[in-house]
Amino acid sequence: MALAVGLGRLARRGGQGLLDALLPPHCLACDQPVLDQGTLCGGCFAGLHTIVAPLCYNCGLPFEHEGQGEDELCPACLARPPAFERARAAFLYNDAVTRLILPLKHGDRTDLAGPLARWMAAAGSALLEEAEVLVPVPLHRRRLFTRRYNQAALLALRLGRLAGRRVLPDALERVRSTPSLGPLGAERRRAVLASAVRTRPRAAPRLAGRRVLLVDDVLTSGATAGACAEALLAAGAARVEVLAVARVADPRSAPPGH
Structure with a gap:
């Protein structure tokens, strides 16, 4: 042997x-x-800036120094707690990480999903350890037809393989196409995404009572992740957490499409 x-x-x-x-x-x-x-x-x-503590316990927003957040929460999460419990990302969104994410999304560089998933797994090891099911943020069918694949689903599948966790790549669906969220503020983002995401009925039994880890490439204001978390919780998920490649420190500087 x-x-x-x-x-x-x-x-x-x-x-x-x-x-x-x-x-x-x-x-x-x-x-x-x-x-x-x-x-x-x-x-x-x-050029990659790894996100480490101190950070907001809920949304993963990095703090500039210890004691910056009240009760370990940023002002936005204190004012309006997100539907998900925790969100974490491997890197701060900047030009260096853009050179990895944009080719994955728009340049058919599907080979990048593996290395990015490994960095995500390191950053989100605590979340992956507790997760029972991984679910990617969905694309609207028109965008999926144009792009031919969902980059979040590729990342989720790679993460599932690394962590030995079940992946439900089509548990969520976007029932309504939404415009680019880049120039919008957090409240406007939430309004645009209202009722835009739902859980597919056939996935509900596999989500009920489960701890779900939502996977995406970029976390900006948390509006998209929040809409997905609400849909998953409505379907019976016990808890939803979020893991992304990169986190935008200032949502006002959000990349196109987020």
């Missing part, structure tokens, strides 16, 4: 060596050569 395992590892290393010889490893975000496939060069990695 040990011999078979050893031979399998050697075969995998040999296959990877052949792949590297035919397609030399390049940075995921630029054309700089790197040592291993699926990694970033030093410059691109240095």
Whole structure:
């Protein structure tokens, strides 16, 4: 048995060596050569800003210093607690993470889902440990037809594989197309998203009483995640938490489409 395992590892290393010889490893975000496939060069990695404490317990908004939030909550969550319990993200949204997210969303770079999911898994390890079911934020069918895939679903599937958790890729659906939320404030976002998301009836039995982890690429004001959480809770989910690749520190500087 040990011999078979050893031979399998050697075969995998040999296959990877052949792949590297035919397609030399390049940075995921630029054309700089790197040592291993699926990694970033030093410059691109240095541009990523990992989100660490202190941060808002509910929405994951990073604080500038300890004691900034009241009861570990940001002013927005104190004024209006979100439908989800906790939201976390791997990185602060900036130009460096944009060079990874936009190609995944709009450039057919589906290979980026794996590395991004690994960073998400590290940032959201506590959420993944408690989650029973993973559900991606849905796209409206017209946008899905144009894009051909849902980047949040790709991330959820990769995360489910890493964490050994069940994934329901079509548990939610957008029943109404919504405009770009980028220029809108938090209240207007919530109004636009009202009744835009619902749980598919066939998914409800698989959500009832479950702790659900909602997966998305970018978390901005939390309005989209909140609308999805409300739909999941209405279907009987016991709790909803959120895990994203990146978190926008200032929703007023939201990227297009969020």
